[in-house]
Amino acid sequence: MASGTSGDASKKIAAGICGILLGALGIHKFVLGYTTEGLIMLLVTVLTCGFGGFVMGIIGLIEGITYLTKNDEEFVSTYILQKKGWF
Numbered sequence: 001m002a003s004g005t006s007g008d009a010s011k012k013i014a015a016g017i018c019g020i021l022l023g024a025l026g027i028h029k030f031v032l033g034y035t036t037e038g039l040i041m042l043l044v045t046v047l048t049c050g051f052g053g054f055v056m057g058i059i060g061l062i063e064g065i066t067y068l069t070k071n072d073e074e075f076v077s078t079y080i081l082q083k084k085g086w087f
Contacts, residue, residue: 008080009072015079016068023060024053028067029085037085063087 011031019028026041041060045053066087067075078084 008076011080012067012070012072012075016064019060019064019067021064023064024057026056026060028060028064032079034083034085059087 015028015031018031022028024041024045026038026045029035029038029041041056045056063086067079070078
């Protein structure tokens, strides 16, 4: 593991748990530094009075599980270095 990647990999657990528990609000996107994607998820949930939150919650759940199932190197490569915003 290269230097600095252990700190980046620590975001994996926080982002994964936030995605599973608070996915509809996009908190996991903010944890990873994806402000635009986080705002999209938050606004869809808020502006639809929570109805769009169901879809955003499913997306957050899938992303949270995906984050937690990747090993640290895959996580850092995909979500920190390549900045893959969705799934």
